[in-house]
Amino acid sequence: MRWFWILFFAVCPIAALVICIIAPGMDWWFPSEAGSPLGERIDSLFHLILYIVTGTFIGTQIAMVFVLWKSSKQDDERAWFSHGSHNLEVIWTIVPAGILLFIALYQMDVWAEYRVVSNFPKEARRAPVAEVMARQFEWRIRYPEPGRILQIQAQPTDLYAVNELIVPAAKPVMIYLKTQDVQHSFFLPELRVKQDAVPGQIIPVWFEATKPGEYDLVCAELCGWGHYKMGARVVALAEEEFAAAMEQLETEQSDDGFAESGDDDEE
Amino acid sequence: MSEAHPTTHDDAHGHGHEQGFVSKYIFSTDHKVIGIQFLVTTLLMLMVGGALALGVRWQLAFPWESMPIVGPMLFSGDGGQISPEFYTMLFTMHATVMIFLVIIPILAGAFGNFLIPLMIGADDMAFPVLNMLSYWFMWPAITCFFASFFCAGNGAAAGWTSYPVLSAIAESAPGSGMAQNWWLLGVTLVGVSSMMGSVNYMTTIINMRAPGMTLFRMPLTIWGMFITAILQAFALPVLTAAGFMLVADRLLGTCFFIPAGLVVNNADPTVGGGQSLLWQHLFWFYSHPAVYIMLLPAMGMVSDMLSAAARKPIFGYKPMVYSMAAIAGLGFIVWGHHMFTSGMNPALGMTFMTSTMMIALPSAIKTFNWIGTIWGGKIEFNTFTLNSIAFVSMFVVGGLSGIFMAAVPVDIYIHDTYFIVAHFHYVLFGATLFGVFGAIYFWYPKMFGRKMNDTLGKWHFFLTFLGANGTFFPMHLLGVAGMPRRYANPYLHDYLEHLLPMNQFMTYSAILMGSAQFLLLFNFAYSLFYGEKVGRNPWKANGLEWTAPSPPGHGNFDVLPVCYRGPYEYSSPLVEEDYLLQTEYIPPEGQKESKEEHAEPEHA
Numbered sequence: 073m074r075w076f077w078i079l080f081f082a083v084c085p086i087a088a089l090v091i092c093i094i095a096p097g098m099d100w101w102f103p104s105e106a107g108s109p110l111g112e113r114i115d116s117l118f119h120l121i122l123y124i125v126t127g128t129f130i131g132t133q134i135a136m137v138f139v140l141w142k143s144s145k146q147d148d149e150r151a152w153f154s155h156g157s158h159n160l161e162v163i164w165t166i167v168p169a170g171i172l173l174f175i176a177l178y179q180m181d182v183w184a185e186y187r188v189v190s191n192f193p194k195e196a197r198r199a200p201v202a203e204v205m206a207r208q209f210e211w212r213i214r215y216p217e218p219g220r221i222l223q224i225q226a227q228p229t230d231l232y233a234v235n236e237l238i239v240p241a242a243k244p245v246m247i248y249l250k251t252q253d254v255q256h257s258f259f260l261p262e263l264r265v266k267q268d269a270v271p272g273q274i275i276p277v278w279f280e281a282t283k284p285g286e287y288d289l290v291c292a293e294l295c296g297w298g299h300y301k302m303g304a305r306v307v308a309l310a311e312e313e314f315a316a317a318m319e320q321l322e323t324e325q326s327d328d329g330f331a332e333s334g335d336d337d338e339e
Numbered sequence: 340m341s342e343a344h345p346t347t348h349d350d351a352h353g354h355g356h357e358q359g360f361v362s363k364y365i366f367s368t369d370h371k372v373i374g375i376q377f378l379v380t381t382l383l384m385l386m387v388g389g390a391l392a393l394g395v396r397w398q399l400a401f402p403w404e405s406m407p408i409v410g411p412m413l414f415s416g417d418g419g420q421i422s423p424e425f426y427t428m429l430f431t432m433h434a435t436v437m438i439f440l441v442i443i444p445i446l447a448g449a450f451g452n453f454l455i456p457l458m459i460g461a462d463d464m465a466f467p468v469l470n471m472l473s474y475w476f477m478w479p480a481i482t483c484f485f486a487s488f489f490c491a492g493n494g495a496a497a498g499w500t501s502y503p504v505l506s507a508i509a510e511s512a513p514g515s516g517m518a519q520n521w522w523l524l525g526v527t528l529v530g531v532s533s534m535m536g537s538v539n540y541m542t543t544i545i546n547m548r549a550p551g552m553t554l555f556r557m558p559l560t561i562w563g564m565f566i567t568a569i570l571q572a573f574a575l576p577v578l579t580a581a582g583f584m585l586v587a588d589r590l591l592g593t594c595f596f597i598p599a600g601l602v603v604n605n606a607d608p609t610v611g612g613g614q615s616l617l618w619q620h621l622f623w624f625y626s627h628p629a630v631y632i633m634l635l636p637a638m639g640m641v642s643d644m645l646s647a648a649a650r651k652p653i654f655g656y657k658p659m660v661y662s663m664a665a666i667a668g669l670g671f672i673v674w675g676h677h678m679f680t681s682g683m684n685p686a687l688g689m690t691f692m693t694s695t696m697m698i699a700l701p702s703a704i705k706t707f708n709w710i711g712t713i714w715g716g717k718i719e720f721n722t723f724t725l726n727s728i729a730f731v732s733m734f735v736v737g738g739l740s741g742i743f744m745a746a747v748p749v750d751i752y753i754h755d756t757y758f759i760v761a762h763f764h765y766v767l768f769g770a771t772l773f774g775v776f777g778a779i780y781f782w783y784p785k786m787f788g789r790k791m792n793d794t795l796g797k798w799h800f801f802l803t804f805l806g807a808n809g810t811f812f813p814m815h816l817l818g819v820a821g822m823p824r825r826y827a828n829p830y831l832h833d834y835l836e837h838l839l840p841m842n843q844f845m846t847y848s849a850i851l852m853g854s855a856q857f858l859l860l861f862n863f864a865y866s867l868f869y870g871e872k873v874g875r876n877p878w879k880a881n882g883l884e885w886t887a888p889s890p891p892g893h894g895n896f897d898v899l900p901v902c903y904r905g906p907y908e909y910s911s912p913l914v915e916e917d918y919l920l921q922t923e924y925i926p927p928e929g930q931k932e933s934k935e936e937h938a939e940p941e942h943a
Contacts, residue, residue, distance in 0.1 A: 077720045081728060084804070088736075088812055100816040100841065103834040111752075118749045125739040132735050135710050140728065143649060143716040150917060151910040152715030156655035160711070161704070165658075168703045172696040175746060180689055182748040187685035208511070208604060253603040254505040255615060257680060257755060261821035261834060264752045268681045271504045271615045272598025275682045288834050292680075292755040292823045294498045296505060296512040297424040300826035 074144050081140060085133040089126070104262045107287060108280045111264030113182050121175060189276055196244035196278045202237060203248040206256035206269045209298035211289060213237050218318045222248070224274065231321045234304075238317050241284040241308035249275045257293035260306060268293055281308035358893075366475070368467035369893055373474050374453030375786055378779075380477060381445040382860065388436035389853045393846075394421070394429045396810075400839075400846035402828045424513045426827040427496035431514070432488055434499035435522070438633070439529045440481060442767060445775055446636040447536050447571070448474065451564045453786065454640075455540055457884035457891065458558050460549025460900040465542040473535035476528055483525030490518035498825065500622060503596035503615045507588045510604040520589060523582050530579045537571035540564055549883065551902035555660070556921070558882055558906040559653065562660050563639025566667045570628045570635075574671070578625035581618060588613070619681055623674035631670045633767060635663055637774030638705060641730045643906070644781050645709055647880040648724035649716025650917045652907040655708045662701030669698040679750045688747045695745035702738045706731060717910075717917070722796030723878075726777030729804050733769025737762055740815060758818025764811040776800070776859065783863075784877045788889040789870030791862050799858040806852025810845050817841065879918045882906045886922050 095101050106112045143151070185191050200222045203214040213236065216222040217229040239245045249258050251269035258277060259266045267277045281287060291302035309317055364372060397406050398421050405411060405419025414420055421429075452470065456463055464470045488494040496514030497506035501522070509516045544565045548557070557565075584595040594611025596618045601609045646653045653659060675683065675691035709731045718724060740762040744750045753759065776799070783791050817838060822829050829835040876885040883900050884891075900922045908919040919925075 073720060077725065080801075080804075081732060084732070084808060088808070091812065091816070095816050095819075099837055100813075101819055103821045114748050114752055117746060118743065118752070121743055121746060121749060125742055129735060129739055132706060132710065133732070136713075136728070136732060139710055139714040139716075140718065143651075143713050143718040144720065149717075151649060151651040151717045153652065153910045153912055154654070154715065155652045155907075156658070156708070156711065160707075161655050161658045164707045165700065165704055169697075169700050172699055172742075173693075175742065176693045176696040179692060179746045179748050183685065183688055183692075186748065186751065187688065207602075251601075253601050254508075254511050255502050259755075259821075259823065261752075266680050266751050266754055270682050271601055272613075273616075273682055288832055290823060290832055294427070294502070294505065294825045297422075297427055297496070297827075299427070300423065300828050301831055303832050 074146070078137060078141050078144065082133075082137045085129065089130070092126070103288075106262075106264050107282055107285070108263040108265070109282065110182065110186055110280070111262075114264045117179055117182060120178070124171060124175065186278075192246060192276070192278050193244035193280075196246040196280075197276075200246045200248055200276070201239050203250065203274075204237060204258060204269075205250050205252055206258070206291065206295070206302075207252040208254065208296050209291070209302040211235050211237070211258075211302070211304040212252075215318065215321065218315065218322060224248070231318070231325050233321065236304060237289065237306045238314060238321075239281065239306060239308050240311050240314040241281045242310070244278050244280040246276055246278040249277050254295050255293050256291045256295045256302070259290050259292035260287055261290070262287045263306075266292055281306070284308050284310050284313070366471060368463070368471045370452045370456050370464045370467070370470060371786070371891060371895075373470055374449050374451075376474050377444055377448035377452060377477075378450075378786075380474075380481075381441050381449055382863070384436055384440040384481070385445075386856065386860070388433055388441055389856060391429050391433035391436060393849060393853055395426070395433060396842075396846040396849045397421075398426050398429075398827060399829070400843040402830060421827075423827040424493045424496060427498075427512070427825065428488070428494040428514055430825060431496050431498050432484070432494055435484060435495075435525075437767070438499060438629075439526060440477070440484070442633045442771055443529070443533060443629070444477060446633065446771070447533065447540070447564065447567060448477070450560075450636060450640060450775075450778055450782070451536065451540055451567075453782065454560055454884065455543055455564055456547070457785070457887060457895060458561050458882050458906075459544060459547065459552050460883045460896065460902060461543060461547035462894045462896065464539050465547055466539050469535050470539050473532045473539065476532035476535065480525045480528035480532060483521045483528060487518045487521035487525060490514075490516070490521060492516060492518070494518050495522035500626070501585070501618075502622075503585060503588070503618050504598075504601060504603065504609075507585060507596050507615075508601075508603045508606070508609070509589070510606040520586065523586050523589075527579055527582050530575050530582075533571050534575055537568040537575070540568035541572065544568070549900045549902050552883070552921075553902075555657070556902055556905045558639070559642040559656070559659055559663075560636065560639035562663055563636040566663050567632050567635045570632050570667050570670065574625045574628040574632075577621055578629075581621035581625070584621075585618065616678075616681060616683065619678050620674070623677045624671075627674040627677065628667070628670045630763075630766070631666055633771055635666065637730065637771040637778075638663065640778045640781075641727045641774045642709070642712070643880075643882070644723050644727040644777050645712050645731075646907045646909060647781075647878050648721075648727060649713045649718050650909045651712060651716035652905075652909055653708070654711030654714070655704075656905065656907060658704055659708055662704045665701040666698060669694060669701070673698055676745055676750075679747050680754045692745055692747045696742070699738060699742060699745070702734075706735055706738070721780075722791070722793055722800060723777040723781040725797065725800045726773045726780065729773040729800070730770050730777065733765050733773060733807070736812075737765030737769055740765065752821075753818050755824055756818040757814045757822045757824060760824050761811050761814030761818060764807075764814065768807055768811065773804075776803070779859075779863070781878065782884075783866065783870075784873045785884055785887075785889050785891070787867055787870070788872060789866050790873050790877060791866040791870055795858055795862040795865075799855055799862065802855035802858070803852055806848050806855055809848025810852055813841050813845050876920075879916070881908060881918055881920055883921055886920060 106115045205212045213233040215231040249269045256269040265279045287306040289304040410419030493513035495518040505511050587593040594613040596615045597611045597613045673695045676695045902921045910917045911919045
């Protein structure tokens with residue numbers, strides 16, 4: 073039984089490692105390559121921590137299995153009468169402290185870029201593309217009329233959409249995030265963006281979709297029974313297409329039903 | 340400090356003082372009976388919480404399919420299908436039951452009660468009646484939670500964190516009506532129970548230690564309980580106050596947490612000018628220290644068990660004590676790491692990240708010391724040893740995964756995904772519960788005078804360990820894949836669709852793990868009657884509790900124990916055997932003094 077348990081405690085961590093190694097190949101990993109420059113940096117920070125942590129994990133598990141093997145030998149020797157080692161304590165206090173402090177400091181600038189408003193890219197900060205208002209259980213989008221600047225207060229000329237946020241691709245964009253009722257969270261997994269929509273607050277969020285395309289937008293904060301289905305899309309379009317899409321939205325929404333020409337009457 | 344103690348022993352109590360059945364076993368003021376009452380109650384609640392978790396797992400593996408047996412019984416109207424409302428209630432109640440009715444009371448209530456007086460050499464708690472009340476306040480709390488569960492419409496479903504406005508406005512969810520009031524009342528009552536225990540433990544540990552039991556001769560279990568009691572006493576009032584504020588918002592029309600102008604579910608816009616973020620600060624100011632309340636006693640018990648298992652002194656006793664104290668101290672300044680995405684001032688994010696990183700340090704020190712304890716020992720793989728090793732092994736995973744979430748930029752992505760679910764299950768199940776299982780096997784002989792069956796115990800351990808890792812390890816991957824928590828049907832979203840098979844595997848593992856717990860219950864009940872009878876010290880351990888009879892009578896010890904050394908002098912060269920009881924007097928070489936002279940406590 074001795075070998076059984078030693079192997080048991082050895083095999084389980086090995087299995088964990090193997091699973092982590094094959095995970096990307098099995099599609100058990102990030103939903104896609106990070107679709108934004110900040111997302112790429114977040115991923116590289118993730119991987120940095122992953123390497124440090126994996127090293128520690130392997131080290132402690134090997135140490136554990138080794139001491140189990142050594143100390144479970146069946147012989148008549150007495151256990152080592154030791155109350156510890158001051159030197160070892162000092163080493164394993166200072167080394168992890170250094171590593172942890174390094175990790176903490178190394179993360180700061182990405183956080184500052186992501187959240188500190190004065191660090192937001194200027195172009196994004198000057199012209200927020202839309203206001204995203206979460207409610208049970210959908211995302212309501214309010215755009216300014218093309219050529220105007222988005223106001224905090226809704227304007228009569230504003231354009232509205234539900235569950236589809238159109239943004240220009242390949243440039244930083246900023247939105248105002250708010251909620252109409254309970255707390256929600258604006259989560260773009262492919263772009264590695266997450267920000268809670270807190271009742272009573274208007275929170276500026278910026279992100280950049282490197283490539284045009286459609287990205288999932290889901291809710292990441294429990295908001296009631298329909299939390300799971302609060303899905304929407306962020307559609308990133310090239311600059312001209314974005315402008316065209318906005319024009320089209322404006323045409324649709326200012327359409328009063330009277331066609332200027334009789335062309336569409338049959339439809 | 341311990342002056343009062345010898346006098347209490349001169350009382351008549353315990354000698355020819357007959358007790359009726361009710362005062363002996365039901366409304367008992369004996370700390371051992373109360374501890375066992377807590378243990379049995381919490382083990383039953385563990386099964387309830389586990390059943391709720393299996394409901395959650397079922398839905399994630401087989402969304403909207405009828406649950407076998409239970410489904411048709413509960414939801415015959417919907418063809419046995421779980422509704423999303425019911426699903427949100429399931430995970431809310433799972434967390435509530437597990438945290439408030441299992442982990443906190445099983446550590447502090449069951450083992451704290453049973454072990455503190457025995458390990459420090461006292462005849463009972465400082466306040467026996469208060470102690471009894473702390474148990475009996477559990478039942479109104481349990482009743483409230485069950486009332487919430489069975490409330491018309493839906494049970495409380497705002498998550499165990501109960502963030503307002505979801506939990507503050509009745510219109511916001513079917514479970515946010517009366518059920519939420521019951522839930523808040525239940526949390527308050529659990530808090531009352533914990534607070535009574537906490538005051539009692541602090542007083543007992545400070546005032547009632549046996550002669551010679553200095554603070555630095557206390558077993559680490561007692562240190563864990565002591566620090567936990569302090570954490571409870573300082574953190575709990577904040578939660579209680581926040582709970583009352585939320586109740587006031589719900590019932591009295593105040594607006595602590597409700598900002599103006601919200602339109603919830605087409606109701607009239609809210610008036611008021613509160614801040615829902617305030618709740619998060621208050622809640623986590625309690626609930627982060629609570630994480631350590633759910634961990635430190637287990638750390639202490641595992642230290643004691645590992646030392647006894649390895650027949651070797653604990654490696655670095657004082658660093659172990661200091662790191663527990665550091666965890667407790669730092670535990671009060673890290674609550675903001677639960678709120679990195681909440682929109683609080685970003686400067687706070689950096690501060691809390693640094694303090695959170697630093698709290699990993701004492702945990703690392705403890706892990707290294709546990710490994711150091713086994714190093715060079717003489718270990719035998721019996722059930723409590725295996726569970727203690729599993730504690731260390733799984734705590735490493737839980738601790739390391741915490742570093743990802745402590746790092747704010749990485750947390751932006753993995754916050755509120757299954758990564759966090761993996762993390763806290765590794766800590767709370769992987770570490771704490773394995774520690775508790777070990778402790779049950781280890782101290783069961785002291786509680787009942789019989790050993791639990793070792794073969795059954797090993798099977799229980801083996802299956803639970805496999806089941807737990809099979810359930811919780813893949814959660815890391817789900818988190819990295821971006822699967823948010825608390826989704827009744829994540830597969831609605833294209834990018835999560837392919838994760839269904841993995842979730843099914845996890846559910847099978849969870850079923851295995853859940854079924855394995857019946858082995859524990861069976862072993863527990865079976866050994867009461869058929870377990871091998873043991874004497875005072877079946878594990879040849881050093882602590883004071885092993886000098887008392889098994890089970891100890893009213894008043895615990897035959898004679899007042901006097902403590903001469905720390906509890907970890909295993910394999911000491913001073914004696915033939917590989918253990919050396921704390922009470923055993925060894926005259927220094929070349930001196931022939933009488934034992935009585937040495938009976939003076941060192942610190943007196």
